[in-house]
Amino acid sequence: MDDEIIPNNEEVPMSRDNDDDNRLSPQAKAGISLSTIGALFLVCLVGGCMYGCPMYNVYQQRMAGEANLAQANYEKQVQVADAEGKKAAAVALADAEVIRAGGVAKANKIIGDSLKENEAYLKYLWITDVAGTKSPNVIYVPTEANLPILEAHRLAAPAPAPSK
DSSP states (O other): OTTOOOOTTSOOOOOHHHHHHHHSOHHHHHHHHHHHHHHHHHHHHHHHHHHHHHHHHHHHHHHHHHHHHHHHHHHHHHHHHHHHHHHHHHHHHHHHHHHHHHHHHHHHHHHHHHHTTOHHHHHHHHHHHHHTOOOTTOOOOOOSSOOOOOOHHHHSOOOOOOOO
């Protein structure tokens, strides 16, 4: 039967599968092809997510690590700059103290040189210092050696006797 030639005017019986395809409208065929494409897209999307999520997590952790490293480096730079600033300030303060000490030494030398031969002025300063105390118990009595006479124990009230 396969070898038989069918004349052109006879109709060829169609198989059952071809018969079903001919019954579908073009819109239905387009709907099937769109739903097939949608299903394939969904499968690809799910597969991509299953592959991509672990890769993204690794990427995200690497980026977080790099951010932490950058922040640590920045904090280190801030601390180094702060320490260098404190060092520079300490050096400047030390230099200022040396300059101030030099000025005090020069002033002391000038004062010392001016007082070497001026004993009367030194006596005057000592007397005014002793006289400047506002204590009623201090009385200045000039002596030959300019030593104060301390007789304060005579003016003090007698201590109470210990009770038995």
